[in-house]
Amino acid sequence: MQKILSGNQVKILDQQYVSGEGISSYQLMERAANAFCDWFVPQFDKDKNIAVYCGKGNNGGDGLAIARILALKGYAVAVGLSGDPETGSADFRQNLRVLPEVIPLSEWDQVQPADIVIDAVFGVGINRPLAGEYLALIRKLNDYTGIKISIDMPSGLPSDAPGEGEIFRADYTVSFQFPKIALLCPEHAAYSGKLVVRSIGISSAYFEAFESGQFFYSGEKLQEYHKTFHAFSHKGDFGRVMLAGGSYGKMGSICLSARAALRSGSGLVFCHVPGCGVEIMQTAVPEAMVMAGEVEKEVAGQLDTTGIDAIGIGPGLGKGEQACNLVYQVLSEYEGPTVLDADALNILVDHPEWLNLLHPKLILTPHVKEFERITGIACKNHFERIKLAGDFARKYGCVLVLKGAFTLVSLPDGKQIFNNSGSVYMATGGSGDVLTGMLTSFLGQGYGIENAAICGVFHHGHAGQLAGKALRRGTIASDIIGKIPESFCQWGIH
Incomplete structure (x- = not known):
């Protein structure tokens, strides 16, 4: 039975896990990207082209890693960036440096519509309605008719509170280790689509330090x-x-x-x-x-x-x-x-x-x-x-x-x-x-x-x-x- 943590607790959990296991946050991000791709590949044929839209935070880093792995597996992938990449998180910048040159990289508004859209703009950290460039981006993505997939959270949806304003409307949301509580609310069904939860290997021992009386049960034991x-x-x-x-x-x-x-x-x-x-x-x-x-x-x-x-x-x-x-x-x-x-x-x-x-x-x-x-x-x-x-x-x-x-x-x-x-x-x-x-x-x-x-x-x-x-x-x-x-x-x- 998997304990459910808040968005703020997730950040602390990640820090404690990488410290306790002696790995880098970049390596943990790579695990998440591979977990996503392990789910994605059996679902979608390689004749479909993919556009990955990335913010400059760690969710965007996940998106870049996923784009790289899918391209190496033979998918046609393009990446659209939002925000200033020079001010991005360390793991985002590292994934940007190792992105293969064969992957087209441009500003988000220059990317052509694709069969599959992957949303990696915002993750668990957002706590206010979208505005400015990000609002325009998500509105554009919501107008697309292709398959839409969110990484961890649909952009614009807070992990621990009701959604307000424009929110990415995913057909699938792939959440890591456990679902965030907002993904379990019926009023958010139009944004989260079908929920997929994939483990990234964090053992239950690391959850014991966190106070939470809420659990997600998938038939364990x-x-x-x-x-x-x-x-x-x-x-x-x-x-x-x-x-x-x-x-x-x-x-x-x-x-x-x-x-x-x-x-x-x-x-x-x-x-x-x-x-x-x-x-x-x-x-x-x-x-x-x-x-x-x-x-x-x-x-x-x-x-x-x-x-x-x-x-x-x-x-x-x-x-x-x-x-x-x-x-x-x-x-x-x-x-x-x-x-x-x-x-x-x-x-x-x-x-x-x-x-x-x-x-x-x-x-x-x-x-x-x-x-x-x-x-x-x-x-x-x-x-x-x-x-x-x-x-x-x-x-x-x-x-x-x-x-x-x-x-x-x-x-x-x-x-x-x-x-x-x-x-x-x-x-x-x-x-x-x-x-x-x-x-x-x-x-x-x-x-x-x-x-x-x-x-x-x-x-x-x-x-x-x-x-x-x-x-x-x-x-x-x-x-x-x-x-x-x-x-x-x-x-x-x-």
Whole structure:
């Protein structure tokens, strides 16, 4: 799990690393350039011409090194400079000196449009809107129709604050070692494009000196977050979970949650549904055991939680009186691991006094709008939302999973984990219901609350990636469920 640092901390980290390893900052820059090119070469053919636009700082130095390496690999590369190169950073000037003469070098406004534009104007250091020559440059680049790639950060976008004014609109951003926090904000998606993170070999030991409670998770040591079972494990060992939800016309949600729980390894899945949903459930999910409530069209009656290892409540539940009673029962009487999603969250919005019933064995899974309704605060940007999510988890002692691209897991101890699995093709009805089933399953199997959240969110995203790779926009929630076992196999989970 990679710690995320601020832009100012990055500069200190680089200095400490080169000093501790006995290398030069120029050598570290060369590593970054090679890491970029190792990603670039398999993606783009050599029949495409490339224009690299460089500022005079270290980001521009990265650009010059990349231009040199790509030219040596057979690409047609031109370089455009902005700012006075004589006042550039030491590593920029060194890379300028070793730039091969075969690479055309000129002022930025003299470079012809190219198939691929690489933005190396500004990196993590910028903290104000672009102006003057740089504003004119980025406006020109944004008018190009070719493929646009940023090195580390899109020029004009601060690493730790909302963007203002003109910002380079990248199709890809290649960030080194870890993503800067601004790249994880949805309002910056039009600037960052697809995020690519490449290691430059800085070990985790160098991050220990820096204070940060935010992490970026890409599946490192995933097996260690999972429980293991033995040859004599039986279905009881794999957990008895209960899913409560469904209402007339909304039985699909709870069906998806139940199937996801089963595919995630639950030994026994019980479903508490309205009378109208019994035949639907037993037809759609024959492996589940179904208990009908006392009312035909909405879930009603008391849950029998005897022997239940975890509860998931909310998918398709509705907001009627009976549904409210059920949510209150779970919050006030059940002390085991619990997942609240969908209508259970909407009911919580209507009963803010129940927030005091939240506890350390509880996972809430709101999307952005649900979260803002729960808190009563409409955030101006994702930076505010990230802070609010952390404050909420600490205040109420629960785990909050804020769903979206780079789903954010906030823990009661203040730790926040951005998840790096998933696909835009998961933006489809029922995807959240699948996550509810997966989280409930892991809790029921005896996972700790943090490990359940990490494993559930990561495998949910990875299963979505696998489904989206094959089906693209045709991906539906059932496809994600179908890929859960494949995700386990690819990560060596037994």
